[in-house]
Amino acid sequence: MAKTDSAKKKVLVLGGGFGGVFAAKSLAKRGRDTVDVELVNGTNYFVFQPLLPEVAAGGIHSSDAVVPLRQLLTGVQVRQAEVAGVDFAKKSVIVVQGSSRIPVELTYDELIISLGTTVDLSRFPGLPEHALTMKQVADAHKLRNHVLSCLEMADVATSPAQKRQLLTFVVVGAGFSGVETVGEVNALIHQAVRYYPNVTKDDIRVLLVEYADRILPTFAEDLANYAARRLKLEGIEVITGVGTKSATSTAVELTNGALIPTGTIVATIGNGPRQLVQALGLDMKWGRIQVDREMRVPGLDHVWALGDVALIPLEDEPGDDPQAYAPQTAQFAVREGHQLALNLLASVKGNDKKLKPFAYKSKGSLASLGTTKAVADVYGFKLTGxxxxxxxxxxxxxxxxxxxxxxxxLFTWILNAFMPPNLVLIQGNAPATRYIHYRKGDVVFEPGMILDGFYLVLSGKLKLKIDNPDTDEHLVRDLGPGDHVGERMMVRPLLRTGLVEAVEDTEVLFVAKKDFLRFAHDFPVLRKYFEKYIEKNFGGQGKSFAPQGSEQQPEMEKSN
Ligand SMILES: Cc1cc2nc3c(=O)[nH]c(=O)nc-3n(C[C@H](O)[C@H](O)[C@H](O)COP(=O)(O)OP(=O)(O)OC[C@H]3O[C@@H](n4cnc5c(N)ncnc54)[C@H](O)[C@@H]3O)c2cc1C
Structure with missing residues (x-):
């Protein structure tokens, strides 16, 4: 651990994104004799978020969109740890770190909060469970693998409806990240499709859905219109003035009532505050920490905030006008970092009069549309194509x-310009336990499907139907909150014999087969409960809806 000079003030920077990194860099450079700087971040790398859509499209590697913090921040002590809380009275921060994950207290003289935001989709039923997001490197990776796995599954799909669903890709939100993501993903799909003999370009549907009346709301209207035209030329359906209402694992519902069958929803909307930031007890507005124009947190000495997490006024009386606050962009976060460093150093030296209010005029905006086209508005000059x-x-x-x-x-860009797309699908493990949202009428599973897991109903209602062809008996049961289905896999190892449909919009907790079986077999209380339950509800071994006798394979589907 680096030694600290007790004459120097200890500055603790929380968050290693654009705001935190550029503030720490400036402090280390300009305040070498005045401050010791330590930066705490959950990962040991800085993520260059504007490049994530290219990672998702496989145009660059994930390692090309990240920079190791230790190599980036010379003169700054870097700590990989999770910030768990702040005690402003004690001037200390609790972090969880190392292999033992023991909470550790770090003290500070000056604190900089730059923890960014998170994705909050909780206003849209089903979206948190079923939408992919675009914030972390892992998100971009997941999206790329998901798109490739849809192509793989579509290539062997036998049902036209299922194929259509697999080949429909919906991106929600048409700001920077939505537009760049839809452009890049569309390019990947169209480059890849020739390697899938059972998929044609006409089978593919890519949609961009935006609640506002036009895409790229921060751009001039003519540039946004160009971008929309360009995306449409690439075959993307651009839907504006329509929001997203809800989602399931098989469809997305829009506010105009349209129901689009899809297995891929990418949500680039819903920037919200992190739970940790909400729990700090600071004054918040629009989910951001309110600061003064010098980026100090009012009411607290020696606490500063910047970047997406902070609401920085650009005027003395900003009121409720969103334009009167610094926008949540990397460009602004970088400038804020420099200005905050100067202000903090002036404050530490007792020159409070030298603190300057944050003021910055955007140099312009750029958005890539995929397939070597973009829109740019730089220093008032507009450029397209x-x-x-x-x-x-x-x-x-x-x-x-x-x-x-x-x-x-640069090397990757040059190399990839001459290379075919990389279609390697690195299959990660599907999350074992997850929430699934079903819309009324959705089929949860049907006879002949592989037994994949256990379903616990949290809200809504499912209907279970099992037919016994030998005795012509039928079992029908409604499953409400607290009821479950799938437990018979404890005694039936292979295929489903029942049909389960949602009779209302329903939320379930799904536990994958392997995990469920481990728990149900090895936890005696659970084992007893499920054995009794199966005996009571399905007649136990050897009776009408008994698990044995159902292990026969159904007739195999014809492969295409
Ligand atoms: C896909 C995408 C494309 C974008 N494109 C552009 C663009 O073209 N131009 C542009 O100007 N802006 C763009 N942006 C916006 C820009 O990336 C953000 O405005 C910028 O990243 C904000 O920087 P920040 O430091 O405030 O937050 P972040 O960059 O989000 O950094 C926050 C950091 O805090 C860390 N952290 C959070 N919680 C904890 C915790 N409890 N413990 C430890 N560490 C924690 C995170 O790991 C992260 O490293 C884009 C954003 C996205 C998602």
């Missing part, structure tokens, strides 16, 4: 911090 795309690449190449990261990114 290929040259805008070159500018986009040049700008982000210069913006990504660190020489190694720049060199690696």
């Amino acid at each position: 290929f040259f805008a795309w070159l500018l986009w690449r040049g700008f982000y190449l210069s913006f990504i911090p660190g020489f190694q990261a720049k060199a690696r990114l």
Whole structure:
């Protein structure tokens, strides 16, 4: 651990994104003799979020969109740890770190909060469970694998409806990240499709859904219109003025009543505060920490905030006008980092009069549309098409911090310009336990399907139907909150014999087969409960709906 000089003030930076990194870098450079800087981040790398859509499309590797914090921040002590809480009175931060995950207290003289935001989709039923997001490197990875696995499954699908669902991709939200994601993912799919003999371009549907009247609301209208036209030319359906209402694992419902069958929903909406930030007890507005124009947290000495987590006024009386606050962009977070460092150093030296209010005018905006096209508005000059795309690449190449990261990114871009798309599907484990949202009428499972897991009803209602062809008996049962289905896999190892449908919109907790069986067999209380339950409800071994006798394989589907 680095030694600290007791004459120097200890500055603790929480968060290693754009805001935290650029504040720490500036402090280390300008305040070498005044402050010791430590930065705490959950990962040991900085994520260059604007490149995530390219990672999702496989255009670059995930390692090209991240920079190791230790190599990036010379002169700064970096700690990989999870911030768990702040005690402002004691001037200390609790972090959880190391292999033992023991909470540790870190003290500070000055605290900088730059923890960014998280994705909050809780207003949309089913979206938290079924939408993919675009915030972390892991999200981009997951999306890429998901898209490729949809193509793989569509190539062998026998039902046209299932194939259509697998080949429909919906991106929700048409800000920077939504537009760039839909453009890149569409490009990946269209490059990949020729390697899938049973999938044609006409089978594919890619949609961009935006609640506002136009896409890219932060861009000038003519540029946004160009972007919409360009996306449509690439075959993307651009739907504006329509929001997302709800989602299931098989469809997304829009506010205009349209129900789009899809297995892929990417949500780039719903920026919300992290639970930790909400629990700090600070004044919040629109989910962000309220700070003054110098980026100090009012009412607390020696606490500062910047980046997406902070609501930084650009005017003295900003009121409720969102335009009067710094937008949540990387460009602003970087400038805020520099200004905050200067203000903090002035404050530490007792020169409070030298503190400057944050003021910055955007130099412009750039958005890539995939397939070597972009829109750019830089210093008032508007550019579209290929040259805008070159500018986009040049700008982000210069913006990504660190020489190694720049060199690696440039090399990958050049190499990939001459390479076919990489279609390797690295299959991760499906999450064993997860929530699933079903819409009224959805089939949860049907006879002949592989037994994949156990379902616990949390809300709504399911209907279970089992037919016994030998005795012509039928079992019908409603399953409400607290009821469950799938437990018979304890005694039947292979295929489902029952049909389960949602008779209302229903939320279930799904536990994968392997995990359920471990628990149900090895936890005596559970084992007894389920044995009794099966005996009572299905007649036990050798009776009408008994588990044995159902292990025969159903007739195999014809492969295409
Ligand atoms: C897909 C995408 C594309 C974008 N494209 C653009 C673009 O083209 N141009 C542009 O200007 N902006 C763009 N943005 C927005 C830009 O990336 C953000 O405004 C910027 O990242 C905000 O920086 P930040 O430091 O406030 O937060 P973040 O970059 O989110 O950093 C927060 C950091 O805090 C860490 N953290 C959070 N909680 C904890 C905890 N409890 N313990 C430890 N560490 C924690 C996180 O791991 C993270 O490293 C894009 C964003 C996305 C998601």
